[in-house]
Amino acid sequence: MSNIEKRPVYNYLLELAAYMASSARGCLEEPPSYGTFRLIDALGKVLKIQDYLPEAEKDQFLEKVREDIERNKFLKSTNHEAFEKFLDDLILELVKEAKKRCI
Amino acid sequence: MNRRSIRSFTEEEISKEMFTRILDAARLAPSGSNLQGWRFIVVADPHILKLVRIFSPGFLSNAPSAIVVCSDLEVYEKEGGEVGRSYTRIADCAMAVENMLLAAHALGLGACVIRSFSRIALKEILEIPAKAEPELIVALGHPKAQPKPPPKRKIEEITYLNKYGASWADGGA
Numbered sequence: 001m002s003n004i005e006k007r008p009v010y011n012y013l014l015e016l017a018a019y020m021a022s023s024a025r026g027c028l029e030e031p032p033s034y035g036t037f038r039l040i041d042a043l044g045k046v047l048k049i050q051d052y053l054p055e056a057e058k059d060q061f062l063e064k065v066r067e068d069i070e071r072n073k074f075l076k077s078t079n080h081e082a083f084e085k086f087l088d089d090l091i092l093e094l095v096k097e098a099k100k101r102c103i
Numbered sequence: 104m105n106r107r108s109i110r111s112f113t114e115e116e117i118s119k120e121m122f123t124r125i126l127d128a129a130r131l132a133p134s135g136s137n138l139q140g141w142r143f144i145v146v147a148d149p150h151i152l153k154l155v156r157i158f159s160p161g162f163l164s165n166a167p168s169a170i171v172v173c174s175d176l177e178v179y180e181k182e183g184g185e186v187g188r189s190y191t192r193i194a195d196c197a198m199a200v201e202n203m204l205l206a207a208h209a210l211g212l213g214a215c216v217i218r219s220f221s222r223i224a225l226k227e228i229l230e231i232p233a234k235a236e237p238e239l240i241v242a243l244g245h246p247k248a249q250p251k252p253p254p255k256r257k258i259e260e261i262t263y264l265n266k267y268g269a270s271w272a273d274g275g276a
Contacts, residue, residue, distance in 0.1 A: 018157040022221040026160055030219060036158055074110075078253050 009052040016045055037076045040087070044069035061097055065090065106204060107252065108216050110164040113242030116147070117168050121210050123168070125243070128206035129199040133220035140178035141199045144171040156226045159240060161219025162173025166242035169217075170203065171225065172196045173235045196238040213246030228262055 023038040047066035052059045068090065075083035109204045112250055122145055129143060144151075146152050148171045155169060174192035183191050207214040217240040225237045259272035 015157045018224070019160055022158045022224060023160040023219075025221055026219050041163070079110065087169070 009049065012049065012052065016042075016049075019045060036087075037073065040069055040073055046071065051082075060068070065093070104240055105112070105252075106208040107213075107250050108135055108215040109125045109244075109246045109248075110215055110242075110252070111250075112164060112166050112213060112242075112245050113248040114167060116243045117212065121212065122147075122168075122170075124210060125203050125206045125212075126204075128202040129170075132195075132199040132202040134195040134198065135187060136182065138178050138182055138187065138191070138193055138195065139174045140183070140187075141196050142173040142175055142233070142235060143199075144173065144231075145169075146171060146229070151228065155220070155240070157224060158224035158228065159217055159220035161217040162240065162242060163214060164242050164244075166215070166244040167215075168243050170241045170243060171229060171237055172200055172241065173231060173237050175235050177234045192236075193238060200239050200241055207241075207243060215242045216240070217242060 020042055023042065027035045027038065044066050047062050047069070050063060050066075068086075072083070072086040075086055118125045126143055126145075128143070130139070130142075134140065146155055147167075149167075152167070152169060174196055176188070176192070179187040179192045204216070205216050220237070220240060220267070222237055225231065229237070231237060260269065262271040264271045264274065
């Protein structure tokens with residue numbers, strides 16, 4: 001086993017690659033609205049990379065974003081308006097944080 | 104009537120007896136010309152299940168097991184004609200899956216049907232031959248939570264009497 005195969009973060013990235021490549025393929029033939037869900041679900045999975053950092057190094061804002069996504073992503077299939085509002089609110093939160101950090 | 108699609112499960116595994124009862128319900132489902140061209144792969148090995156899950160964007164749960172429902176294309180091509188190839192094989196699998204869902208629910212289990220997966224990945228992972236096609240995945244486990252029912256259309260919105268568009272509720276008026 002190589003050093004890369006031994007490192008869990010790379011295995012997680014491999015999982016993420018599998019998910020995103022399969023999603024990209026699926027989006028060619030699935031209902032267009034699935035793409036929105038796959039993107040927000042993928043964002044939650046990307047942010048989960050923080051699990052591989054020591055607790056003290058985790059970005060708490062991004063962790064909260066991840067938790068919000070987990071809590072709200074299924075609104076996509078149950079309440080379109082609420083899902084749209086969740087995405088708008090999320091974007092505004094990201095804008096505020098980006099401005100605060102002077103990105 | 105209170106069956107729901109379950110996406111949150113405990114870690115408890117499903118016994119072989121329960122799987123057998125679910126599969127028994129599936130095999131007794133109706134099929135076009137009684138072809139029974141469905142094939143079932145029970146995925147209980149955690150490593151294989153993880154491979155299936157990561158190549159299945161629609162697999163949104165932590166289900167400890169799954170049944171991959173395939174159609175045997177040879178059966179439908181030889182005996183089903185064009186309708187069999189393009190339509191009956193999918194309808195048959197769907198009817199078997201519905202029986203699975205009801206059996207699982209009767210056993211106190213939770214399940215969710217998944218159609219968003221990479222076909223070529225599943226064929227490679229599960230060594231599905233060229234003559235078969237994965238059609239649906241049923242994620243299975245012991246439910247952790249019972250979700251609220253999603254909105255459903257009323258009978259009168261989707262049902263007509265004697266001809267399309269004639270109101271069921273008003274006696275066909």
